[in-house]
Amino acid sequence: MATYPGKFIVLDGPEGAGKTTQVERLVHRLRRDGRQATAVRDPGSTPVSERIRDILLDKRLPDMDARTEVFLYMASRAEMVARIIRPALEVGLVVVCDRFVSSTVAYQGAAGGVDTALIWELGRIACAGLEPDLTVILDLDVEAGLARRERERPRDRIESKQRAYHEKVRRGFLAMARERPQEFAVVDASRPLDEVARDIEEAVARVLR
Ligand code: Z5A
Numbered sequence: 639m640a641t642y643p644g645k646f647i648v649l650d651g652p653e654g655a656g657k658t659t660q661v662e663r664l665v666h667r668l669r670r671d672g673r674q675a676t677a678v679r680d681p682g683s684t685p686v687s688e689r690i691r692d693i694l695l696d697k698r699l700p701d702m703d704a705r706t707e708v709f710l711y712m713a714s715r716a717e718m719v720a721r722i723i724r725p726a727l728e729v730g731l732v733v734v735c736d737r738f739v740s741s742t743v744a745y746q747g748a749a750g751g752v753d754t755a756l757i758w759e760l761g762r763i764a765c766a767g768l769e770p771d772l773t774v775i776l777d778l779d780v781e782a783g784l785a786r787r788e789r790e791r792p793r794d795r796i797e798s799k800q801r802a803y804h805e806k807v808r809r810g811f812l813a814m815a816r817e818r819p820q821e822f823a824v825v826d827a828s829r830p831l832d833e834v835a836r837d838i839e840e841a842v843a844r845v846l847r
Contacts, residue, residue: 639767639768639769640767640768642724642727642728642730643727643728643729643730644726644727644728644729644730644731644732644733645727645732645733645771645772645845645846646723646727646733646735646768646769646770646771647664647732647733647734647735647770647771647772647773647774647842647845648734648735648737648738648740648770648772648773648774649661649664649734649735649736649737649773649774649776649838650737650738650740650741650744650773650774650775650776650811651775651776651777651778651808651811651827652744652777652778652780652783652804652807652808652811653780653783653784653786653787653804654778654782654783654784654785654786654787655776655777655778655783655827656776656778656786656827656831656834657736657737657776658679658736659831660776660831660834660835660838661677661679661734661735661736662677663831663835663838664734664835664838664839664842665677665734667835667839668732668734668842673732673846674730674731674732675731675732675733675734676722676726676731676732676733676734677733677734677735677736678718678722678723678733678734678735678736679735679736679737680711680714680715680718680735680736680737680738680741681694681710681711681714681715681718681737682714682718683718683722684717684718684721684722686714686717687714687715687717687718690710690711690713690714690717691714693710694707694710694711694714695794697794704746704750704751704752705746705752707742707745707746707750708742708746708752708757708760709760711741711742711746712742712760712761712763712764713764715738715739715761715764715765716764716765716766719764719765719766719768720766723735723768724766724768727768732846735770738770738773739757739758739761739764739765740773740775740811740814742757742761743757743758743761743810743814744807744808744810744811744814745807745810747810748806748807748809748810748811748813749799749803749804749806749807749810754810769821770821771845772821772822772823772841772842772844772845773815773821773822773823774822774823774824774825774838774841774842775811775812775814775815775822775823775824775825776825776827776834776838777808777811777812777824777825777826777827778808778827778828779828780801780804780805780807780808781801782828783804784804812824823841825837825838825841
């Protein structure tokens with residue numbers, strides 16, 4: 639894998655774990671510490687990727703095959719890596735990404751039944767070999783996560799899938815973190831925001847050293 643002057647950090651995990659909130663806090667903290675940092679969200683962050691996101695999260699398209707989802711997520715990701723992430727890493731930025739290939743492995747793989755080894759391989763192809771320097775899994779009980787989200791808006795197409803699906807998603811995240819301890823950190827996201835943020839910052843600091 640090519641190395642870059644910048645660092646690529648992913649925050650991932652089940653619904654409502656606080657990824658979006660913590661991505662913002664982490665970027666803010668890194669900038670306060672004098673680092674150049676930028677946030678992206680997957681799927682999304684480029685015009686093409688945002689259009690693909692709209693299709694993926696459209697409640698009027700409830701029966702998408704898991705393989706179709708995999709290719710759409712990968713297409714969105716290929717565009718985001720080529721247009722934003724790789725150029726930013728080349729000039730030394732810290733890129734903090736809300737979800738990444740690990741989400742496809744957990745949702746479409748562990749929960750959706752697509753071969754997880756195949757998804758990792760498709761991820762390498764879509765991202766032309768680019769991999770995160772660190773993926774932090776924010777771990778949270780399924781019902782607690784969905785309840786946090788529902789306080790803000792109705793469940794979307796993927797959130798509406800049954801509880802068993804979301805349990806498999808959570809187990810999928812924890813399994814990949816166990817299998818690849820050098821590349822993953824797990825943070826208990828059931829605690830107050832500040833405590834979760836502190837643990838994320840500690841894990842990221844080890845990579846930035
Ligand atoms: N998906 C997939 O299937 N395959 C893939 O490859 C990818 C994604 C990449 C959209 O993702 C969907 O796409 C998602 C997985 C699927 N399924 N759904 N839905 P997304 O990341 O864009 O989804 P989202 O809706 O933006 O994020 P999220 O996962 O639902 O939430 P979050 O980012 O983890 O949480 P948050 O928005 O920061 O916080 C949620 C609420 O909880 C908010 O009111 C916060 O103030 C509150 N919160 C956060 N932290 C705390 C703590 N510590 N205590 C109390 N309250 C908290």
